[in-house]
Amino acid sequence: MLKLLGDVSTTPSQGETPQTNPEQPVEKNIQKFEDGWYYIKNTGSNKYLNVRNGVGADAQNVELGSSKQKWEISNNDDGSVTLISEFGNYALDVSNGSADNGANIQIYSTHRRDAQKFYIKKTSQSNVYTIITKASSGERALDAEGRKTTDGTNICQWTDEEKSNQTWTFEKVAGSSNTPTNPPAQETTCWAKSLGYPCCSACIGIEYEDSDGKWGIENGGWCGLPSECAKNTCQGAQGYPCCKSTCDIYSTDGDGNWGIENNDWCLIDDTKC
Secondary structure: OOOOOOOOOOOOOOOOOOOOOOOOOOOOOEOOOOOEEEEEEEOOOOOEEEEHHHOOOOOEEEEEEOOOOEEEEEEOOOOOEEEEEOOOOEEEEEHHHOOOOOOEEEEEEOOOOHHHOEEEEEOOOOOOEEEEEHHHOOOEEEEEHHHOOOOOOEEEEEEOOOOHHHEEEEEEOOOOOOOOOOOOOOOOOOOHHHHOOOEOOOOOOOOEEOOOOEEEEEOOEEEEOOHHHHHOOOOOEOOEOEOOOOOOOOEEEOOEEEEEEOOEEEEOOOOOO
8 A cells, every 4th residue: 555755644633734724704894895906095104005116926025105006806705805916916915824913914926815815894984994814813904014104114914903004095996907017927826835835746635625725745744736736637646646647557546546657656547548
């Protein structure tokens, strides 16, 4: 019987399960906005939510700026929104999906999991809102760090207290184009990187699944299965990938027929053989 990576267990145990967040209930006092493009302005500084240097890239920082930059509100089924930058297919993102005070806010390739889900919450002021993070179970809001008001002030998440450095207005952009200003050369399909985990190098077997996605085990550690793996009929098994070309059967067990490629086991894709 094939064995996965020596002593690695395929059943997540305490301290091994990838850090993810359970489904949270929708917050009270949530404002629903129409899908579309908006400028997002901080009330304490009169500065806008900006991507540093106007460049779309994974882990590019988000900060206050005097220039107007567009964000596309895209509503999700759970009442949250994903905020997509004008600089390509990059969404506002809580670094590593952290729930902690001080966790940095960045942009990252859009995957629409909890790190990229936000609730726009009404405040006691008319047409003024806090932007709270689902990654923190709705406890923390986008925050201009240190209550600074200058261009380049970092945006992080902090306990929602509706302070002026945490409150925002939304200005609808009329007649805005959906064409990104500087689209990425190639869309990244591995969502796990924004949670601090690598991508799996192949469509290996699914060892664990949660609200963030499907997880495999590779080189003794967790890895996120790229989204295109969902399109494959063969998902691999026991930590081994599907065979790319061979149909020669060397062994058979409950998982299926096994072949050998690159001097290692692979699960034969019966739809191709």
